[in-house]
Amino acid sequence: MKRNPLLLSLFVTLSALAMTACGEKNQPVANAPSPAASHAVAQAASAAASAALAASVAAAAAVNNEEKVLNIYNWPDYIASDLISNFEKETGIKVNYQTFENNEGLHAKLVAGNSGFDLVVPGAVFAKSQIDGGLLMKLDKPKIPNLSNLDPAIMGKLAAVDPGNDYLMPWAWSYTTVGINKAKVLKALGSTPLPDNVWELVFNPTYTAKLKSCGIAYLDSPTEVIPPAMHYLGKNPYSNDAADHQAAGAMLAKVRPHIRIFSSTMIDDLAGGKACVALGWAGDMNIARSRAVENKSPNVIDVLLPRSGGLIFFDSLAIPKDAQHPKNAATFINYYLRPEVSASLTNELAYATANKASLVKVKPEIVENKTVFVDEENLKKMVSPSSFSNEARESMSNVYTQFKKGK
Ligand code: N2P
8 A cells, every 4th residue: 555645645735835825925915914913913813712722622521521431342452552541541531441252242232222332343244234223323523523534435435334424433444364374284284285265274174174283263253254155155245145144054064173263362372373274354363473473483374365355344433322421432533533543553453444644653564564454456356344134144143053063
């Protein structure tokens, strides 16, 4: 990815400067105030501006009469380590932070209501039915001026799920793919070379039977496993057709005996060598890669870009309909949208951000890593998120339960 945002903001700044300069130059001479008058006008204007600022700060404080508490529900390993403490220090808002393992778990909480959470982080695949089902609150956009930092191209894509971008503020994005510990995989495969289609490593029993000995890890949820399985079978990964879910189940049954780990937190399994191949999230695989390096471990983790594409996911901050602290939630969203704050997550966790203004603060090696910010050629092949009907989610859940049980 090129550092266009820098050029763009430079262009915007330059244009603004040029316009200001033109304005001053074109000021009619007859109307120009004397230097003394001009000083008095400037003083009056600045006093008025300070008064207005003080009034608006006071008004904001008066309007936000919520207790200084914010309850956040996020995925594991998905936040920069100092983000919450910095936010608390600056705002005095105490954050209670809990994690969930999969979209199904979060969805069930939202459907049940009274979750007690003020901010949640649904994947786009579930967010559509949460919006349509009235489970989320509209963002109070005037309270979140930093929304302007977001990449319009990504927001345009997210509008497929959230028309008008009224409910969702992208937290991070990545894709589901295959990751390997290459040395271990090559050893376990023996004379069999790596396949051209890397999905074979997790879905074809000829490969999984050999890789069983060094450990295969899968994500743990119906909507994380069945869509890539359908994709591998050449079907629509977001098919609502129960026959497609069953076809995926029949294929998965053949590899079930070879899978060692089901987990939404497989970073240490990969970094520590318990798993040599994973069906997982590219972001977590990149974290595992860095963690192995930090631990001076011999394990080298490679994030693979399947030639048929991975499955992109967008996770967004959203406010449950019955949140008790929506204003604090808006304060947090605006804080997260500061370029340096969004960049801190991407720098620490290798998850891509939709905050265009933050890219200049992301380490060059991450901006240029095409397994994080996928390059155009690979992006074209990736599958964009879509949504499932309630019936499809239920059908996939049945197929998945059977699969996991191994029956
Ligand atoms: C990061 C969690 C990724 C969330 N560990 C995938 N939707």
